[in-house]
Amino acid sequence: MQQQTHPARLSPHYTFFEAFVSLLSSMRQLQLGIQRLCCSGDRFSQFVLEKKDAQHRRKGLTWAVFSFVLIAPFFSVNSNAQTFAPDRFDAIHTGDIIEVDVEGSLDHDWRGGLTPEGFLDGFNEFGEPIKGRCRMPGEIAADAVKALSSTLRGPKVNVFIVDRSNRMPAILDGAVRSPHRYQIKRPVRLRELIARSGGITDSSGGTISVFRPDGPSCPEQDGKEQAGRIEIKISDLVNGLESANTWISSGDLILVEKALPIYAIGGVRSPRPIPSKEQVTLTRLIAMAGGVAKDGDARRVVIYRRSKGTSSRIEADLKKIEDGAAKDPELQPLDIVEVMTKGGASRKYPPEIEDAAGDRHATLPLVVIE
Known part of the structure; x- marks a missing residue:
């Protein structure tokens, strides 16, 4: 009596490649089982079938390896996504007030800040300057002992950070309900700050830009990205992609990009800029602006468009569009639509x-993250 074979259960630790090979093997076993039922049961036929089975297994394994090499990159997650390293909050930052206490010698005690280059300002004036920015107090104490x-x-020598309140705040602005400045005193990520600002508004353009200047923050020593700009998709942040939820440090500028607007002005009930997040036609824009006002002339609508350094003027008649006698024109970002009075x-x-106009960041409310 022929022993019946059962497909092995896949363990949770199976890789995609192992599962792929197992699937090919199971399909081949099913095919051979059907052939055995249809063919004679003599030993020679069984030998031929087993020989073909071994050949197909070798071919199937080769094809599986080749297929895995081709398609594996499409199933992999990019673990090297661009992100910022967390800040070392115990290190000395720009704006901190530092105290150097020399035991038994009041003449050599010192308190002050950092120079623009990051050295202790005024300490050991006649010797080698001591680097302070992004270093731990113990490291500075060792250099002070040598000096x-x-x-x-x-x-x-003992070194203390006596005041951290002058560190540059992180700024969250753009398409959020309540833009703020954040004085960061503990590790914090992007998603938390957006939640504290009331969330993202409908005017967002789908991306978040994080600008990190060189100087205000002190990333971990193994951090690859210390300064510059990274761009994050809002969809990645919402879907929980870890690399999208980057660390935020002192001095960072977070800008939730707004969609480019289309301006509705003139004889409409609610003249305002309308975000162009999707394709918008003229009639839809007028409806989003509240419709034509009492003093507006629906037969005299002008679209002002600027493209490649040149300006154009497009005239439209809402009555003809409504009657189907004219085409409803599609608008572009930064178009200005004026309904004549x-x-x-x-x-x-x-x-x-x-x-x-003007820099309004300095007037934003300040929130302390501690």
Whole structure:
């Protein structure tokens, strides 16, 4: 009596390659089983079938390895996604006030900050300057002992950070409900700051830019990205991708990018910029702006468009579009749509849109993360 074979159960630790080979093997066993039922049961036929089975196994394994090499990259997750390293909060940062205490010698005690280059400002003026930025107090104490050994016998030095309140805050601005400045006193990630700012608004363009200047933060020694700019997709952050939820440090500028607007002005009920997150037609934009106002002229609509350094003027008639006599034009980001007022004269030049100017980051409310 022929022993019945059962497919082995896949362990949770099986790799994609092992599962792929096991699937091919199971399919081949099923095919041979059908052939054995249809063919004669003599020993020669069984020998031929077993020989073919071994050949097919070798071919199947070779094809599986080749297929795995081709398609494995499409199933892998990029573990080298660009991200920032966490900050070392116990290290000395730009803006900190440091105290050097020399036991038994008040004349050599020192308190102060850092120079723009990151050295202790005013300590050991006649000797080699001591680097302070992004170093631990114990490391600075060891250098201070070496510097004072020429004038003191066996000096004992203690270094403290007495004030951390002047560290540069991280700024979260853009398409969030409540932009803030954050004074960071513990490790914190991007998702937490966005939640503290009330979440992302509908005007977002789908990406977040994090700018890290060189100087205010002190990343871990094994951190590859210490300064520069990274771009994060909001969809990756929402889906829980770890590399998208980057560490945030002092001095970081986080900008939730806004979608480029299309401006509705003139004779509409709610003149305002409307985010162009998707394709928008003229009639839909007018509807999003509240419709044509009482003093608006639906037959006189002008689209001002600037492309490649040149300006163009497109005239439209909402009545004809509504009746199907004219095509509903598709709008582009930064278009200016003006519904003329009844009896009003047409513009000779495109209108100028004034945006809020000036640096408002300094006036944002400050929140301490501790």
